[in-house]
Amino acid sequence: MRHYIIAGVLVIVLAVATYAGLMAVKLMPVQASAQAVPIDNLWNFELAIISFLFALIIVPLVYSLFVFRRRKGDTSDGEHIEGNNTLEITWTVIPLIIVLILAYMGTYTLGDVLAVDPSAMEVNVTASQWSWRFVYPQGFTATELHLVVNRQVVLNMQSTDVIHSFWVPQFRIKQDVLPGRITNYRITPTLIGTYTAMCAQLCGLKHSYMTAPVVVSSQADYDAWIQGQVAVAAVAAQTPVGRGQQLVTQNGCTSCHSIDGSSTGIAPTWKGLYQSQVKLSIGATVTADEAYLTESILSPSAKIVAGFQDNIMPKTFGTNLTQAQISDILAYIESLK
Amino acid sequence: MKKFFTSALIRGLLWQAIGWLVGVLFVTGIRVLMGLNPFVTNAYFFTEPAWVFGALVGAISYVASTGAMSDWFKWAKGEEVPEHREDPPGWEKYLNVSLDHKVIGVQYTVTALFLLCVGGLFALIFRTELAHSGLQFLTLQEYNTFMSLHGIVMIIGILIGVAGLMNYLAPMLIGAQDMAFPRLNAFSFWVAPPAVVLLLTTLVFGGFDTGWTGYPPLSERAPLGMQMFFLGVAVAGWASILGGLNLIATVLRMRAKGMTAFRMPIFIWAAIATSLISTTATQLIGLSFQMVMFQRLFGMGFFDSDKGGNPILFQHLFWFYSHPAVYVFVLPGLGIISELIPVFVRKPLFGYRFVAMSSLGIALVGFLVWAHHMFVSGMNPYLRIPFMFSTLLVAVPTGVKFFSWIATIWKGKIEMPTPMLFVVGGIVVFLLGGLSGPPNATVATDLHLQNTYWIVGHFHDTMFGGYIFPFFAALYYWFPKVTARKLNETLGKIHFWLMTPSFLVLTLLMMRVGLLGMRRRVADYDPALGFDTYHLIMTIAAYLIAFSVLIFLINLFISIRRGEKATGNVWNSRSPEWQVPSPMPVHNYDYPFEVVGEPYDYGLPGSVYVKFEDEKSKSH
Numbered sequence: 001m002r003h004y005i006i007a008g009v010l011v012i013v014l015a016v017a018t019y020a021g022l023m024a025v026k027l028m029p030v031q032a033s034a035q036a037v038p039i040d041n042l043w044n045f046e047l048a049i050i051s052f053l054f055a056l057i058i059v060p061l062v063y064s065l066f067v068f069r070r071r072k073g074d075t076s077d078g079e080h081i082e083g084n085n086t087l088e089i090t091w092t093v094i095p096l097i098i099v100l101i102l103a104y105m106g107t108y109t110l111g112d113v114l115a116v117d118p119s120a121m122e123v124n125v126t127a128s129q130w131s132w133r134f135v136y137p138q139g140f141t142a143t144e145l146h147l148v149v150n151r152q153v154v155l156n157m158q159s160t161d162v163i164h165s166f167w168v169p170q171f172r173i174k175q176d177v178l179p180g181r182i183t184n185y186r187i188t189p190t191l192i193g194t195y196t197a198m199c200a201q202l203c204g205l206k207h208s209y210m211t212a213p214v215v216v217s218s219q220a221d222y223d224a225w226i227q228g229q230v231a232v233a234a235v236a237a238q239t240p241v242g243r244g245q246q247l248v249t250q251n252g253c254t255s256c257h258s259i260d261g262s263s264t265g266i267a268p269t270w271k272g273l274y275q276s277q278v279k280l281s282i283g284a285t286v287t288a289d290e291a292y293l294t295e296s297i298l299s300p301s302a303k304i305v306a307g308f309q310d311n312i313m314p315k316t317f318g319t320n321l322t323q324a325q326i327s328d329i330l331a332y333i334e335s336l337k
Numbered sequence: 338m339k340k341f342f343t344s345a346l347i348r349g350l351l352w353q354a355i356g357w358l359v360g361v362l363f364v365t366g367i368r369v370l371m372g373l374n375p376f377v378t379n380a381y382f383f384t385e386p387a388w389v390f391g392a393l394v395g396a397i398s399y400v401a402s403t404g405a406m407s408d409w410f411k412w413a414k415g416e417e418v419p420e421h422r423e424d425p426p427g428w429e430k431y432l433n434v435s436l437d438h439k440v441i442g443v444q445y446t447v448t449a450l451f452l453l454c455v456g457g458l459f460a461l462i463f464r465t466e467l468a469h470s471g472l473q474f475l476t477l478q479e480y481n482t483f484m485s486l487h488g489i490v491m492i493i494g495i496l497i498g499v500a501g502l503m504n505y506l507a508p509m510l511i512g513a514q515d516m517a518f519p520r521l522n523a524f525s526f527w528v529a530p531p532a533v534v535l536l537l538t539t540l541v542f543g544g545f546d547t548g549w550t551g552y553p554p555l556s557e558r559a560p561l562g563m564q565m566f567f568l569g570v571a572v573a574g575w576a577s578i579l580g581g582l583n584l585i586a587t588v589l590r591m592r593a594k595g596m597t598a599f600r601m602p603i604f605i606w607a608a609i610a611t612s613l614i615s616t617t618a619t620q621l622i623g624l625s626f627q628m629v630m631f632q633r634l635f636g637m638g639f640f641d642s643d644k645g646g647n648p649i650l651f652q653h654l655f656w657f658y659s660h661p662a663v664y665v666f667v668l669p670g671l672g673i674i675s676e677l678i679p680v681f682v683r684k685p686l687f688g689y690r691f692v693a694m695s696s697l698g699i700a701l702v703g704f705l706v707w708a709h710h711m712f713v714s715g716m717n718p719y720l721r722i723p724f725m726f727s728t729l730l731v732a733v734p735t736g737v738k739f740f741s742w743i744a745t746i747w748k749g750k751i752e753m754p755t756p757m758l759f760v761v762g763g764i765v766v767f768l769l770g771g772l773s774g775p776p777n778a779t780v781a782t783d784l785h786l787q788n789t790y791w792i793v794g795h796f797h798d799t800m801f802g803g804y805i806f807p808f809f810a811a812l813y814y815w816f817p818k819v820t821a822r823k824l825n826e827t828l829g830k831i832h833f834w835l836m837t838p839s840f841l842v843l844t845l846l847m848m849r850v851g852l853l854g855m856r857r858r859v860a861d862y863d864p865a866l867g868f869d870t871y872h873l874i875m876t877i878a879a880y881l882i883a884f885s886v887l888i889f890l891i892n893l894f895i896s897i898r899r900g901e902k903a904t905g906n907v908w909n910s911r912s913p914e915w916q917v918p919s920p921m922p923v924h925n926y927d928y929p930f931e932v933v934g935e936p937y938d939y940g941l942p943g944s945v946y947v948k949f950e951d952e953k954s955k956s957h
Binding site for chain 2: 003027028029038039042043046049050053054057058060061064065068069070074076077078079080081082083084085087088091092095096099100102103105106107109110112113114161162163165167169172173174175176178179180181183196198199200201202203204205206207208209211265281282309311
């Protein structure tokens with residue numbers, strides 16, 4: 001009886017200490033969305049259960065190892081106890097009830113997380129290897145996601161190539177982004193600040209670097225930013241170079257092709273590319289004139305630049321871009337002296 | 338040395354290379370005749386279909402050249418073959434085809450140790466890269482390839498280790514002379530080496546950057562190495578399916594007299610549960626990989642949305658095996674824990690029937706939970722609810738095991754030699770893995786946890802606690818049975834006390850950074866996240882684990898020649914294999930035994946588990 005009382009007290013002490021310890025260490029990042037609140041509540045409840053079960057197993061185990069250790073010279077066996085059906089049924093039924101409660105709470109929390117605000121703002125998101133692009137209702141494309149604090153937004157996300165996943169740790173939610181299908185990400189930011197959206201599904205070489213800034217601001221700051229972007233887009237649309245620059249942003253080209261001469265190791269830089277001599281993987285050298293650049297956009301595998309791999313650049317630009325758009329992009333590349 | 342180079346293992350490698358070349362030339366020849374482009378301009382020269390077909394021919398050539406199939410060919414021709422084939426004495430039998438389940442068990446186990454070391458080295462390479470933010474010495478493609486190979490090599494290593502334990506132990510524990518189908522048993526082992534070769538050749542074919550999950554469309558675009566990965570897994574899968582089938586047949590048909598279902602050693606229950614999964618689910622991973630392979634080779638559109646396919650379908654097929662697969666890994670491990678505890682606490686296994694049934698329970702519920710890997714995948718959002726319920730249900734039979742172990746240990750007379758240390762370590766580590774599971778099962782919290790380092794920590798705790806620790810326990814425990822010598826206790830204790838704390842630090846920090854925003858499978862992380870110190874500590878911990886395993890290997894090499902002689906019942910166990918001198922005779926027991934008592938009746942005076950026939954005739 002003495003053993004059971006001591007172990008029982010130790011279980012309670014260790015359970016409380018474990019839970020208090022886990023609470024004292026800040027385990028989760030800052031809570032920055034309305035959806036994070038029910039998720040963190042469920043998480044904390046689970047930590048309490050985990051702490052209790054941890055103590056319930058560890059205490060009798062460690063206690064036994066010290067107290068019931070075989071004494072020197074003792075060669076006898078332990079007590080012959082084969083089992084106890086009441087106990088076995090107890091520790092089958094009680095955990096069953098606990099997991100059913102957990103599943104029930106999990107279901108309800110999921111309901112809270114998915115709650116729809118009909119007035120939610122909409123932003124279309126395109127994911128490509130390895131960039132995020134955000135298309136705003138005003139029609140322009142940016143590589144930053146700007147949100148209004150306390151206003152729900154639904155992201156309609158689609159991938160142009162492989163599976164990606166949109167995750168902002170401070171929002172607590174992630175959602176895969178698929179080719180050929182739209183998935184939704186619904187969030188209500190509650191804390192003004194700048195966060196990072198990251199791709200959470202392995203998507204190839206530069207997966208680690210597939211991130212985008214997420215700026216949560218007041219309605220006034222948001223409106224000002226939108227107006228600024230609209231004005232910039234209007235100016236850019238008037239020249240081939242400006243239009244080309246926008247197309248390059250919209251299609252994610254610069255996540256691999258640098259425009260400042262730096263090397264990404266994935267694709268050749270565009271700075272000074274036009275009319276330069278390009279060494280190819282097959283050994284030949286060509287001049288980067290308009291014909292070469294057009295061919296490289298439409299069928300990227302036709303000529304591979306020495307030192308780079310095939311099968312990285314999408315082969316879909318022939319169908320996704322018009323002839324006029326390609327000319328604009330060429331004008332932009334030519335402007336990068 | 339000559340015997341080494343003419344052994345089936347080495348001969349097979351040569352034939353695999355020849356077969357591969359023949360296959361490549363065959364397809365290239367057909368392409369020439371059909372007027373297709375026979376060569377490509379990149380570094381691989383031959384076309385992808387040629388390489389893939391060649392790889393398949395090479396793998397078959399390996400198995401055929403070892404002689405693992407020659408008896409079947411002879412049967413097909415109507416020739417007689419001897420029922421038993423005698424092995425030569427000495428070490429050569431381990432490098433050649435043997436029909437003895439104990440030799441095959443050792444072959445499997447040594448292959449598993451080799452693979453676990455290779456997989457561990459891959460982990461050390463990319464763990465070193467992660468010690469600091471920024472890219473140090475690996476390219477992105479190299480990082481992704483090592484990370485992916487670490488996953489699959491470890492998984493195949495564990496599968497082969499599971500086969501090793503089951504092969505060596507099952508016939509001995511149930512009193513059979515051998516497995517039910519010795520030739521099938523040999524064949525199952527000999528498909529593993531060419532599969533390993535295929536997996537390792539991914540390194541020279543540009544690697545693959547998809548992780549071991551190989552999700553399309555990414556795997557559709559990956560380098561040629563991807564195809565070698567698919568083929569390697571498919572070939573290794575044969576071993577698992579056939580091995581499971583063989584084990585079920587053996588246990589159903591070849592138990593000793595009197596060994597009723599609830600008088601079997603508890604490990605046999607675990608082996609049956611595992612084999613039920615591996616014979617029925619492994620096909621699905623083979624199928625899903627084959628479909629991507631065909632998508633690449635023939636342009637079929639199974640998972641290509643442009644052609645009406647669905648990338649999520651792949652994930653369903655893949656996880657239908659790959660979730661139950663983790664129970665293939667841990668059930669035998671948990672079986673080892675249940676098997677060893679009674680020996681070292683000198684008490685009966687508490688609630689034998691419940692522990693036995695919990696293995697089957699885990700195996701069966703395990704078939705219904707696969708989609709919990711896909712809570713953020715974009716599958717039907719409402720389907721997540723039933724999968725949350727089924728996933729949490731797994732906790733119930735797992736809990737039964739924990740409680741029964743604790744009740745067995747409670748008030749026992751506990752001894753702590755090295756095998757028992759690893760058993761206790763396994764319980765603690767598996768407890769951490771188990772307790773970090775429910776938050777992944779409840780969908781809402783999983784939206785945050787999915788695909789982070791939290792999952793990596795959780796998974797490594799379940800694998801180490803559920804398999805690696807018990808595997809080491811089993812190696813220390815049954816080593817005397819194989820070699821008639823004991824492994825060195827001091828080195829064993831150093832191994833344990835170096836590995837366990839390092840491992841706990843490693844996985845707890847993995848969970849910590851995961852919660853704070855560290856994604857899994859990234860080659861680099863933003864220094865602004867502040868994870869540099871954590872990662873440095875994790876890398877040091879990983880090196881300490883590697884060092885402890887090195888000590889184990891040294892122990893193995895020393896003890897096999899100079900270890901303390903141990904031919905008797907080293908651990909004072911009731912199990913039949915310890916009632917006869919070590920090493921085990923060729924066809925196991927010289928006299929058959931009859932089961933006359935319960936397997937774990939420690940503390941019941943005068944009771945025995947098995948009686949050998951010659952003893953009975955003496956007493957009459």
